[in-house]
Amino acid sequence: MVTQLTREAGAYVIGTGRAADREKALDFSAQEFVDLENDALKDVGGVDLVFDVIGGDAQRRSAALIKAGGTLVSVVGPIEARPMDGLAVDFVVEADRTERGEIVQRVRDGRLRTNIGDVASFDDAIGALNPTTRRSGKTVIRVRP
Numbered sequence: 001m002v003t004q005l006t007r008e009a010g011a012y013v014i015g016t017g018r019a020a021d022r023e024k025a026l027d028f029s030a031q032e033f034v035d036l037e038n039d040a041l042k043d044v045g046g047v048d049l050v051f052d053v054i055g056g057d058a059q060r061r062s063a064a065l066i067k068a069g070g071t072l073v074s075v076v077g078p079i080e081a082r083p084m085d086g087l088a089v090d091f092v093v094e095a096d097r098t099e100r101g102e103i104v105q106r107v108r109d110g111r112l113r114t115n116i117g118d119v120a121s122f123d124d125a126i127g128a129l130n131p132t133t134r135r136s137g138k139t140v141i142r143v144r145p
Helices: 002-008 019-027 056-063 097-108 123-131
Strands: 014-017 034-035 049-052 067-073 087-090 116-121 138-142
Touching: 002 049, 014 019, 019 034, 049 056, 056 067, 116 123, 123 138
Parallel strands: 014 034, 049 067, 067 087, 116 138
Antiparallel strands: none
């Protein structure tokens, strides 16, 4: 969703990940894709913002790309690598009914797409959230029948 919202705001979006994720990233509005296992991330050049969902080495390499005054936003916990001359932010979601309603409306009217892979019942949540194989998409736990 971040890719779609960022693109809607007018940003040029470069997606990153494994080669198998290329088409999905492009389908969800990235304008370019960098395969972190086979491409040189440094070849992207300077960027204004990195939204990190991987952490570790990918975060360190991404932080080095941020232009002066740019920002690194991480959703994977404490930031391990900070931009040389920029801001680092630990992303925390705070529940806001109005903003959630806006997101839901965008999904309903087709302006925002989701990436749901599996839907599991509450009784099956532990197994669904601890898969033995790599899964595509997000897992949703259905709390009510």
